[in-house]
Amino acid sequence: MEFHPLDKNTIISCGKSHISFWAFEGCVLYKKLGIFDQRDKPKYVTCLAFTGTGDVLSGDSSGNVLIWARGTNVVAKVIRGAHDGPVFSILALKDGEIITGGGKDGRVLKWDPDLTKAEMETVVKNPESIHAQKSIPVLINTVYNTL
Amino acid sequence: MRVITEGRGSQLIVGTTKNCVLAGSFQLPFQLIVQGHTDELWGLATHPEQQQFITGGLDKMLVLWDALSKTAVWSLDFDVCTQAKWF
Numbered sequence: 001m002e003f004h005p006l007d008k009n010t011i012i013s014c015g016k017s018h019i020s021f022w023a024f025e026g027c028v029l030y031k032k033l034g035i036f037d038q039r040d041k042p043k044y045v046t047c048l049a050f051t052g053t054g055d056v057l058s059g060d061s062s063g064n065v066l067i068w069a070r071g072t073n074v075v076a077k078v079i080r081g082a083h084d085g086p087v088f089s090i091l092a093l094k095d096g097e098i099i100t101g102g103g104k105d106g107r108v109l110k111w112d113p114d115l116t117k118a119e120m121e122t123v124v125k126n127p128e129s130i131h132a133q134k135s136i137p138v139l140i141n142t143v144y145n146t147l
Numbered sequence: 148m149r150v151i152t153e154g155r156g157s158q159l160i161v162g163t164t165k166n167c168v169l170a171g172s173f174q175l176p177f178q179l180i181v182q183g184h185t186d187e188l189w190g191l192a193t194h195p196e197q198q199q200f201i202t203g204g205l206d207k208m209l210v211l212w213d214a215l216s217k218t219a220v221w222s223l224d225f226d227v228c229t230q231a232k233w234f
Contacts, residue, residue, distance in 0.1 A: 089151040091159075101151045101161065108151065108159065110173055120173040124148050124161050131221060138201060140209070141190070141231035 006054040007071065014045035019058055021073050032073040040064060040078055049090035049098070051113070057098065059087030065100060067115065079115050083107060182219050184208060192232035203229040 004010035011022040011029075019034035036042075042060030049057040054070035063083040069076040085104025092098055096113035101124075110120040141147050150162045154170055161169045166183030186206035193200045198214040209223040 088149050091151045091153060093153065099151055099159065101148045103148060103164070106148055108148070108161070108173075122171065122173050122177070124163070124169060124171070124177045136194075136211075136234070138192070138209075139233040140203065140225075140229050143205075143228040143230055146227075 002048045002050070004054070004056075005050050012048055012056055014048055014058060016044055017041060019045045019048075019056075019068070021056075021068075034058075034068060034073045035075070036066075037075065037078070040066065040075070040080075044086070046086055046088055047090045049092045051092055051098070052094075052096050057090050057092065057115075059090045059100060061086040063087055063102065065090065065115065077115065079111075082109065082118075182210065182222065184210070189228075189230040190232040192234050194234050201232050201234070203232060 001011060001013040004012060009024040011024065013020045013022065021032045021034065023030045042062045042064065044061040045058050046061055047059040051057060056068040058066045058068065063081050063085055065079040065082045065087055066075050067077040082100055083102030083105055085102055087100055088103040089101040090098065098111040098115055099108060101108050106124045108122050108124060109118040111118050139147060148161055149164050152160050154160045157172045158170055159172055161177060166185050167179060168181040169177040170180050171177030184202065184204055184206050186204055188202055188204040190203045191200060199211060199220065200214060201209065201211050203209045205228045207225045207228055209225050209229060211220040213220050
């Protein structure tokens with residue numbers, strides 16, 4: 001869930017197959033569900049971010065990134081297959097560039113502000129073991145009753 | 148990878164599903180800042196003389212930590228889950 005950085009009293013939440021745009025008026029919360037194109041409806045909406053112009057970016061489990069025009073609940077643009085596997089994180093930089101991170105492929109992509117093309121790419125791998133410089137004696141007890 | 152955030156300058160900080168924190172950028176490769184265990188921790192032993200301790204548990208990882216710099220000195224992939232440790 002995120003508060004809209006520019007529009008007052010606007011909250012955006014996401015989760016299983018949905019994204020909701022909440023308006024807080026008086027003491028009442030009004031909900032507007034985001035409308036997905038049928039083929040773009042994801043299992044999970046995993047992450048949210050905001051562009052400098054107030055558009056909402058969402059990443060989902062299908063690997064797509066969607067741009068929702070500011071103040072609406074309709075998709076303005078779809079980037080299909082931004083990542084193999086789910087998009088786990090979106091980050092909007094101050095200079096307008098967008099960074100997305102994938103869960104399965106471990107790729108980090110940098111997009112231009114219009115999200116037309118990925119300009120740069122880097123891969124994050126899980127680190128391997130750190131090798132010991134010198135050995136030290138240690139006693140270890142395992143779950144199979146061995147020492 | 149689970150989350151990305153902005154570091155200093157063009158640096159990016161990445162948190163992974165394996166409880167690691169890495170820092171890097173599009174120019175520099177990602178390097179490990181913090182390595183974590185990914186399952187229950189069952190064993191902990193402190194070194195009798197040095198400022199070090201060893202941890203291990205059900206994630207089959209064995210890690211020797213430096214208590215002063217709070218970093219891993221070495222880590223080892225064990226074939227079985229471990230419980231108790233002694234120096």
